[in-house]
Amino acid sequence: MRKRLFFTPFIILLVILEAYPLVWLVSSSLKAPYEFTTQPIYAFSEKLWWGNYAKAWTEGKIGVYFRNSVIVTFPSLFLVLFLGTMAAFGIEIMRWKLKNVVLFFFLAGIMIPVQMILLPLFVFYYRTGLLDTRWALFLTYVTYGLPLTVFFMTSYFQALPPEILEASILDGASLIQVFFRVAVPMAANAIFTLAMVQFFFIWNDLIFSLTFVSKTELRTIQTGLLNFVGRFGQIEWGPTFAAISLAVIPTFLLYLFLSRLIMEGLTAGALKG
Amino acid sequence: MSLLESGDHAMERILRDWKYVFFFVAPALILYSALLLVPIFWSMGYSLFDGFPISGFRFMGFGNYLRAWKDQDFLRSFWFSAKYALVVTPGQIGLGFLLSLLYFLVLKRASRLSVLIRTLVFFPVVLPTVAVAQMFVKLFEITPQYGLVNAILDVLGLDGWIRPFLGRGDTAFWVAASMNIWTAMGFYAVLLYSGLLDIPQELIESARLDGASGWNLVRLIITPLLRPLFITSTIFSLNGTLKVFDQILALTGGGPGKSTTPLTLYMYRTAFHYNQYGYGSTIAVILTIECLLVTGILSFFRQKTE
Structure with a gap:
């Protein structure tokens, strides 16, 4: 009991350090413009000023950026999981000579900094006319997500007792049927965990979106927010706080329901990486 | 016993089928090679040159x-x-x-x-x-x-x-x-x-x-x-x-x-x-x-x- 008492101040301090900035962020997003100059920054507003959100959403185009992020994130997520799981199945379950070499190739990608592929991709997208389209982001997200997906899924298939899949092969199912009807349903939990991890990588990407897309109407939430604060940040604090809060809200909602899974998934990703 | 052996044999044949290996691995491997592996070597190549696509390139060796x-x-x-x-x-x-x-x-x-x-x-x-x-x-x-x-x-x-x-x-x-x-x-x-x-x-x-x-x-x-x-x-x-x-x-x-x-x-x-x-x-x-x-x-x- 004495131990608990000794640590209580530390725990309180920790909670304040983690939570207060976020609370402050949201409370500031509800202040009227004049309240920023007449009151200290930590004071709560007298009335809730929702106008900041309206301004950030429409004039600041946060709504557009959101839509773009959704449009590009989910198809990329689907394809990276699909292609990666297929490849992992082909590498781990099937028997062929070069499989370890191919696996090594995939894994090598985990350590490569984005900067190493940025210029060639930029030139490639420029030449093929894909620059400033969603295709550039889509293709890049799928590719850059493959190493972790392949790695994660090969270790999943490796841990699987081989009899399970072999039994259905002996029953006369083709490999494609085995993959879709047995392997994927069985791996559903692992795939879902991986989906969480990849979601955050894609949703929170800044550098690819910054490099390959310059049209405002195609910007994603991260580049959009950067653009927003570049234009409004210094002067219009209310809408700026509202824009930041808006960027945080979807993550917060997702986290509210899936925090345990997200924590497990992300740390598992580190252990494997 | 013989059933098991022929089963093993069939299994080997199916799991070594190149067509299926290709079907499962090729899509990811092609995309990955084209957009990640090739760019790595491409960047290494660039690092030996000076310039950019419009102005043209000049070989520098290890000058950079x-x-x-x-x-x-x-x-x-x-x-x-x-x-x-x-x-x-x-x-x-x-x-x-x-x-x-x-x-x-x-x-x-x-x-x-x-x-x-x-x-x-x-x-x-x-x-x-x-x-x-x-x-x-x-x-x-x-x-x-x-x-x-x-x-x-x-x-x-x-x-x-x-x-x-x-x-x-x-x-x-x-x-x-x-x-x-x-x-x-x-x-x-x-x-x-x-x-x-x-x-x-x-x-x-x-x-x-x-x-x-x-x-x-x-x-x-x-x-x-x-x-x-x-x-x-x-x-x-x-x-x-x-x-x-x-x-x-x-x-x-x-x-x-x-x-x-x-x-x-x-x-x-x-x-x-x-x-x-x-x-x-x-x-x-x-x-x-x-x-x-x-x-x-x-x-x-x-x-x-x-």
């Missing part, structure tokens, strides 16, 4: 690498990245470890408070980096109004401490470092906590019976057992801190001046603002070698401890 050696901006960025990694990585893992001990030794494991604190401290990990960075900009703002930090200093009467935190290179460095630590420590806390949970309970109990408690328990029992996990965490963390880009770009934009420009951002500016594809790629190659070296050396140590 010699140039980096003498380039003040490059050296400054290199040292900024190194300093940043050397402050932030120990910060992330050190505080993460203290937090994991808090979860493991102080809070009741399954209690609601424990879950709540773990969840709360982890949350910044998943937040969009630009949002976090912009929040920190506002926290440390000085004009046109005081941000939260300066306002609190004002109230406490610590006027001497009020300053444009992001307007000066030295303080901007510390804001950037603390922001990263604030964001990531919850991650390492959960990672190390999962390692602590794997320690056999009897080991800790018997150490306690032998009179080890608190500090000694941590020093003599827990830390040695966690060593492989510490190395894994360090590899992961350094790969993040040496490659830091988003957070710095959104917090300081590399400034004031060029004082907080990491190697990644210097590469980006060189390539896309100054159109120096060759030199930009050279910086990327050096960054890649640095990351691979650090990872390789630490992996070697991890293998030795296991």
